[in-house]
Amino acid sequence: MIFGLPVISVAIWLPILFGILVLATGDDKNAPLARLLALVGSVLGFLVTLPLYTSFDTTTSNMQFVELHDWINRFNIHYYLGVDGISMLFILLNSFFTVIVVLAGWKVIEKRVAQYMAAFLVMSGVVNGVFAALDSILFYVFWEAMLIPMFIIIGVWGGPNRIYATMKFFLYTLLGSLLMLVALIYLYNLSGGSFAILDFHRVAIPMTAQILIFIAFFFAFAVKVPMFPVHTWLPDAHVEAPTGGSVVLAAIMLKVGAYGFLRFSMPITPDASHKMAGFMIALSLIAIVYIGLVALMQSDMKKLVAYSSISHMGFVTLGLFIFNAYGLEGALLQMLSHGFVAGALFLCIGVLYDRMHSRKIADYGGVANKMPVFAAFFMLFAMANSGLPGTSAFVGEFMVLMGAIKVNFWYAFAAGSTLVFGAAYTLWMYKRVIFGAVTNHHVAELTDINAREILIMSILAIFVLGMGVYPLPFAEILHTSVNDLLVHVAQSKLPL
Template sequence: MGLLSAAIWMPIAFGVLLLALGRDDQARTVRWIALVGAVLSFLVTLALYDGFKLGTSAMQFVENMPWITRFNVHYHLGLDGISFWFVPLTAFITIIVVIAGWEVITERVNQYMGAFLILSGLMIGVFSALDGILFYVFFEATLIPMYILIGVWGGPNKIYAAFKFFLYTLLGSLLMLIALIYLYTKSGGSFDILTWHKLPLSAKEQTLLFFAFFAAFAVKVPMFPVHTWLPDVHVEAPTGGSAVLAAIMLKLGAYGFLRFSMPILPDASKEWAWLIIALSLIAVIYVGLVAMVQQDMKKLVAYSSVAHMGFVTLGFFIFNPLGIAGGIVQMIAHGFVSAAMFLCIGVLYDRVHSREIASYGGVVNTMPKFAAFALLFAMANCGLPGTAGFVGEWMVIIGAIQYDFMIGLAAASALIFGAAYTLWMFKRVYLGPVTNDDVKGLTDINGREFLMLALLAAAVIWMGVYPKPFTDVMDASVTDLIKHIAVTKLK
């Protein structure tokens, strides 16, 4: 049991401890325990960064021990350059979410904080698992705390949204389970994902397995046309739930393409790349246009997330280093920016109790500090150079142009749509004269909210100005993946 296990089980242990503290009169203690647990978990991930070796695509921090010996299932963990950054990102967003819910959540505080900490550990487990069944257990277990968070602390239609979220994601995952069992039998009784990378599979086998994995991962991303659950869930989810869902949970599906579909099924991935590229471009362009007509701020940012994740899948399936690295960078950047966008909406909702754009206007007059943060995050959502939102999109666009100029041109149009719907929302909510008494009575952000937004602002600017630490970590693994895909596996 090493650092990676600590990163997984420490937040889960703190979450279970919080669940044991069952009374709301202990809320102050609960909040501090949650914050300590989140911070300690994040410090463990920083120790992982300190010990990570650059220039190699080999798995690091590997832990491997028997778990279910009868079926040769192992507790097998490890990180490479592709998966590494999602571990500190998850732990960092968890800190932000704990701070965000500090004063807002007043009932069942222990369950709310505990659910987020347990969810954090489970998501880190997904990014670390190198055994197929272990991956599946972590992948499915993340549904439980998020289902509870939506169903208990959500909006008026929370039960509908929670069921829709659970059913969509669970049904897709059942086909993935069948694929995992097939690979287990094909490999002679091994659930080792790295062993599966070397399996000689026929064209028919690869195609069937590709679509089995696609069913699970496309829903989770979510890709067009199975994206319809996301806006409903975001609208009903509590602010912290929306932040974690957009920042981390959507990445689980995209990560699955990198860990399963592309290295295990390289020929099918190349053969069906045109389909993924087409669906990605539809997400980038059509869903971007859908975002423009939204009247609910959360729905607008939810559709924006679908469009931005379209960039990610586009980058992966053009099969060049810039595209894949750009897709990974975009996932990390979107984690910071989307969390910030939803938390900004949460700040307004806590005061006015409305997410409708028409309920606001002239917020900059009464909340100038908050408006400054909101402007930065809006610019990052547009892909402004110097912010995190620019780096990944630019890399994907350049990679797409190298692959096919027209595809690159179509992808680049998303920058125009992104700027249109984001700036239009910002203009109507924040700029101009004060439009109603609710806005006139607003108070600017307090110290807790300032800290939460300042941490995200620092991350957005740091990644935008100096992305080298992010790309250095992933370079060797991305190069190795490209080489692996280039070698045909058909027998």
């Protein structure tokens, strides 16, 4: 409670409330009002999450800012919210990116502005709910509700093939979610009538059931991460989504999958997690190496960054399933960093797309001559995407590699290849787009980024550099919770 207000509830419901207000402004005649309201809502939404950081107690792994109210008594379902070191930073990241997305869509979105802004605000609140829910049904409700605004965003404001992409996105993710629902109900009956996630952490489960539950969770979370081979929706969704949608997908949506592994799969089914670790690591390494090579071949910038995201998320899942502190903390830092870097890259591509209406690398060349400021920012984010020391991405990747090498040298060897591939595909794209002589008259007509775009880029650049040079403020929040999780996962939960 801060100033007598439940912080997490406010962080969830304030953006949703503003979303409804924005929606109420109606058609595009009131677009300026809708934009303004959306900006106020998103900034306020971000400000209210700050107490989570400032009042956070880094010495305990218990849930903090807990809110517990009755909700559906018949099934013992509670309105149960709280954060620990694992989830807290993601709420901040999500609320922060909502501001960025509202700013990024300020001029570009011209049709149905109110609905666009409202969808992002509602989604921001719902995603905060996903990270803060401690009751599994509450979690599930937020988890599914998250799909609806994204479905609309891609389908209405997306590119030419948007309908195929958004349907694929929705049905793919729903497949996993429904299996998870059955697993949750099964756990409810096993735990003697509680849906609280923390109760699930304690309940003893036989091995066969653990494996089946793990598989159900795997479908739900692996689709969201996305892991190879269920990643195919992501390039489609990314390419067709509007810039804001891509940013949210990359920065936030991909994180909820990995978060699910941390909050559900690993602590609820630790024995199955250990047993399936080889499988998970194999899939992660395939994602890192194979998808990295796929990224190299892309001619579409958005697709390239999308594949690069899958490859980087492979690092995250690798970090999770090697079960040591370096790996886990590295994975979490990598998630945060990837949020900033991939979000920034999609914004950069959005900047180009708004001017040229093309994402094809071949349509560009010599952009630096016309957009020097933009080229500098793009350079920074491209370097970060290749994991250059001094940028945020390096910290996470380095830690995951350290963790992996402790377990098996070849894991680290295979994962390390991403440093080569990542640099290759990112810098090669950068070279083709930015450097060289001006290739065509469209590029010659480009104008450099304006003050609003510089503001957005600068904020992201500060985070990318800041986290790279001094990651401690982030790492120390994770520390206690990660160690506690590792202790928990190391204990067998098989019934005696």
